[in-house]
Structure formats: structure tokens, C-alpha cells
Amino acid sequence: MAGIVQKTGRFFSNVVKELKRVSWPNRKELTKYTITVISTVLFVVLFFTVIDLGISWIIETFLEN
Numbered sequence: 001m002a003g004i005v006q007k008t009g010r011f012f013s014n015v016v017k018e019l020k021r022v023s024w025p026n027r028k029e030l031t032k033y034t035i036t037v038i039s040t041v042l043f044v045v046l047f048f049t050v051i052d053l054g055i056s057w058i059i060e061t062f063l064e065n
Helices: 002-021 027-064
Strands: none
């Protein structure tokens, strides 16, 4: 049991060391990345909505005839 506690403590110690090495983005970069992610998500949502509506319209058109 003591070995597990030591390994766990060592693991979290290594996590803290690695997080100190991370190059965190500044405010300007973070804003830019956030806008990029949100705009990409909105584009993908819009794209798949249009595709879904188009396929639904085609299927409805063929099933009515």
C-alpha cells in the first residue's frame, strides 16, 4: 500500500513539474484561438444543417411521388 501512495505522490509531483514547463498562451493568442474555434464550430454546424435539410428535402420529394 505504501508503494502505491509513493507512486501516486511522484506522479502528481511530475504533473506539477510538467505544467510549469508549459508555454501558456497570452491574452491576445487566447482570444484569437477562441474566436477560431467558435467560428469553426459554427461553420460545421451550419454546413451539416444545410446538408441534412437538403437530404431530407430530396428524400421527401422522392417519397411523395
